[in-house]
Amino acid sequence: MDTPRGYDGVVLAVPVTVPYVRHSTDSTQWWVGRALSGLAAGAGVSHREFDGLSIASFSLAPDNTIGLTQHFGLSPRFIDFVPLGGVAGVVALRRAARAVQAGDADIIACIGADTNAPQSFRQSLENFSRFSQDAVYPYGAGGPNVSFALIAQAYMAASGLSRADTGRIAVAQRANALKNPHALMKKPLSLDQYLNSRPIAPPIHLFDCVMPCAGAEAFLVMREETAKAQGLPFVRLTAAIERHNGFPADPVMLRGGWVRDVDTLWGMAGVEPGTVDLVQTYDDYPFISAMQFEDLGLCPKGGAAEFIAGHDFTTTGSLPHNTSGGQLSAGQAGCAGGHLGLVETLRQLTGAAGERQVEGARRALVSGFGMINFDRGLGSGAVVLEAA
Template structure:
């Protein structure tokens, strides 16, 4: 039977700021602009908001409570994500349960950051104790160095080639060219990909995200309120989170999606073949491979063969990251965990313009809290249009 712990809430609005390489705007301003756009999309006013689920790396010493103060919101529900790129989906599920239980009526689920390459690297050097104490002092190369090892291991263990990762990156760039808010505006060829500047062998330039400035937001409301609002509605059919999986096995090429996906599908009353797209957390192509396997879309260890057999552009048989993802639209820090949600909701509402796919439901996933050699936190959800 379908699970109803999250499904009674409705996503009724979506907003995103322009993605930029740099900006002088305060982080509170970016959060406000994304929230304001999402509320306008929903036909709601800021005074109606009584909950916030927020993720932002650079917000301290402020926090979600002081953001509520800045915006004049009397909040009954607050959530601050501490799970990196997995936080936004986790925050949405917490918000949905608060709405179900009558603890909130209108919740902003928002993520934002303002990074360039230098500030991003500085943040990662002090991301948590294990990175600060045992990796940064030895010039570990940041996340690029970590995920170069994952990429090399996947290639050596399973027989994947750089061309397989390249096909995914090139397809996402093709998607991004139809997204006016994507930072990358020119096509990516296989030759460009294979011969780009080396970053951390075997990773090259187009395997790595471009840190940037931006904010993303969706508005969640009660089913009762949703019925009074115009525009398409989306619900969370089911979702889940999983942390530190598998324990004590840093380079297993497994992650928490393996632990959560079976229960998620069972609770939704759906399966992988019922999905019309996937918006994956794409900090590196290899982690998209791991997500596709953990979410039961592709066979374990054979995703490179699956990629060769499928068209994952917005025109294809299984679209992935239809707005370009972080690899071609940009990674605005913590907003990297919300960009896929915003794209999924935009697609399900039929508002994606030239990159619109024929869809009723799809997957979103999150990944974050990089520690000693891997991300510790995973999340995923099935989003479905409600007619």
């Protein structure tokens, strides 16, 4: 496979987070509206100047992106709808970047947004996918916790990863979250608390799980000269990969689709694997972050436990990881969870991360992972971003 063309001249700008709440009485359309408003304010232009709109959401029905153009008074020449869960952010960015690069659009608003009501989680499980409806939900209705528990059991047995190892990831993220005013989790978490939390679906316990919430994450994709003309701080996209159903013959998911494309990723980025100042993995469960450390080339396969032991993942540590607190501590706002790492990285690489700013952050790895349709997460993606 040839290395794809680079994303020369494509940048990301204007990180927007619409502050999360556990439950919202507002619709997803409301959350999209707030995100658009935030992007327009941040960019210093009217939202009517956005000629591209990309939406990732699970709870937008009966709308999709096209209806929102009228709803919010836009006339874009590029629209996209990517209800792809945790991989939606990377997918949206890849498509938007190519559209901007090719001149199909000048400024694309990429928004992940979902609302959340007390019944939302169960309702979304009931209707998640055809395979889930036929062959997952009727088996105990444990949702992703059960599906990931089965993967975790097999992966931890195969890799030697222990709960103490995954606990270190969760504990560091909580420390990071305490510096993030948007994070829903406000109390410190100790390794003892993690290890002694109640079982949800062993080996998954309470602090392995994200808290579903309402919220939105958004950023703009444009050409570098556009950002400069507006005087906007920006970051460059230097590499991106995407793969779906990467290893259909694997009996159980011990690796993600990143493995197929990781050489492409670092080849495009033009750097040795893992030479980054910070990492944002898709942390629907800490052990999935560990799997990403391996599959994205930060450590060898089977080396996650040693890698975790050798690093401090807090914002002042040796390898800052999920510096916003990640979904585990900031909250999982549905599809916005896939945009969270991108938006946080945009802040970090433009020096806008406030108290949790990673000093001297120049290059970051951000990965996405999504859609447990049946027995495994289908979508995997990753990007490398560079400070301007």
